[in-house]
Amino acid sequence: MLNKIDFDLLNDIVSTPGVPGYEARIRNRIIEEIKPLVDEFYTDNIGNLITVKKGTNNPDGKKVMVAAHMDEIGFMVSHVDDQGYLxxxxxxxxxxxxxxxxxxxxxxKKDLVGVMGCKPIHSMSQEERNRVVKLDEYFIDLGLPAEEVKELVKPGDTVSRRQDLMMIGNMLNGKSLDDRICVYALIEMLKQLKEVPYDLYAVFTVQEEVGLRGAHVAAHGVDPDFGIALDVTVANDIPGISPDKKVTEMGKGAAVKLYDSGTICDYRMIEYLTNIAEENKIANQTEILPAGGTDTAGIQRMAKNGAIAGAISLPMRYLHQTTEMVHEDDVKAMVNLLTTAVTNINQFDWAHK
Structure with missing residues (x-):
């Protein structure tokens, strides 16, 4: 069981850039961690990192796919103007x-720190002050002469966010915890595992933030019998939101997904994950997410015969904002639930209706 978060490893994972379609740096960092933990690993054509740990009790060749996406939300430079703004x-x-x-x-050509700029409030009209600034009104200021900017930056270059990871009370707070906190959880699962009954495919997917693209390709290639996606979900346990809109709550444990806008999770996987959590006294809650989806959909649908699929979700505040927040105890619960579920997956009666 995981009892302590490896802050240094998590910080490294969160800090390494990898926006959709450009995940090479974070993929290489993950490979450094998982190499001694798996029997084999490879990268498919779209860029997914697929690791394999062979099962010890698997005469029928059953496959379990567990996936966390390694891309983070970011930007792509579309224009460099004559003043050097992007x-x-x-x-x-x-x-x-x-x-x-x-x-x-x-x-x-090299990494450059910049600032997201927009018109200051002192220069705004009253109408502009009364509305939210639109995304296309922002620009990036690199603090450099235009000639130098044009030498170093071109359209197509990518942009990631720069934020420090820190503890705030019992919470981990930083950028790109969606979904790097689950990347961390998947690595920790591999460290915790001793043996698995069925062949385990731990997959670090690409391009989830732009349409689950990596998961579709990976699930089609792996063709799993069972699938578990790891992702964050909304914790609306904040002022101004009624109890029926909370989705999940921080500190109440890992969430077993029932539904999101892309997936109706398999009732057998829901029952299995819930039973495992209760039997092993792992803090858990349920998740019904009205809007938004995860790699669960790709795993469930793109296996050649479909997969018995579900998800373990991590409650998060301030999702897709400047900094995101998760509870350290929920992270431990996710790792422990996932490790226990993968280890005992052959003990459940999957044929029952």
């Missing part, structure tokens, strides 16, 4: 009001 497009979903003055890293 315009950009989003890679993934952003709430525009949260990015004012946010520090970013532009990955040009």
């Amino acid at each position: 315009r950009f497009i989003p890679l993934g979903g952003f709430d525009p009001k949260t990015i004012t003055s946010m520090r970013v890293i532009v990955h040009g």
Whole structure:
């Protein structure tokens, strides 16, 4: 059982850039960690990192796929103007009001720190003051002469966010915890495991934030019998939200997904994960997410005969904002539930109706 968060490893995972379609740096960092923990690993054509741990009691060749996406929301440079300011497009979903003055890293010929700029309030009309700044009104200021910017940066270069990871009370707070906290959890699961009954495919997927693209390819290639996605979910346990809209709550444990806008989770997987959590006294709660989806959908649908699929979700505040927040105890619960579930998956009666 995981009892302590490895803050240094998590910080490294969170800090390593990897926006959708450009995950090479974070993939290479993950490979450093998992190499001694698995029997084999490979990268498919779209960029998913697929690791394999062979089962010890598997005459029928059963496969279990567990996936966490390694991409983070970010941007791509679309234009460099004559003053050296950068315009950009989003890679993934952003709430525009949260990015004012946010520090970013532009990955040009070298990494350059910049600031998300927009018109200051002193220069805004009354109408402009009364509305939220639109995403296309922002620009990136690198603090360099235009000639130097144009030498170092071109359209197509990617942009990631720059934030420090820190503890705030019992909470981990930083950027890109969606979904790097689950990448961390998947690595910790591999460290905790001794033997698995069925062949385990621990997959670090790409391009989830732009449409679950990596999970579709990985599930089609692996063709799992069982699937568990790891992702974050909304914790609306904040002022101004009624109890029926909370989805999940911080500190109440890992969430067993029942539903999101892309998936009706398999009732057998829901029952299995819930039973395992209760039997092993692992803190848990349920999740019904009205809007938003995860890699669960890709795993469930893209296996050649479909997969018995579900998800373990991590409650999060301030999702897709400048900094995101998760409870350290929920992270431990996710790792412990996942490890126990993968270890005992052959003990459940999956044929029951």
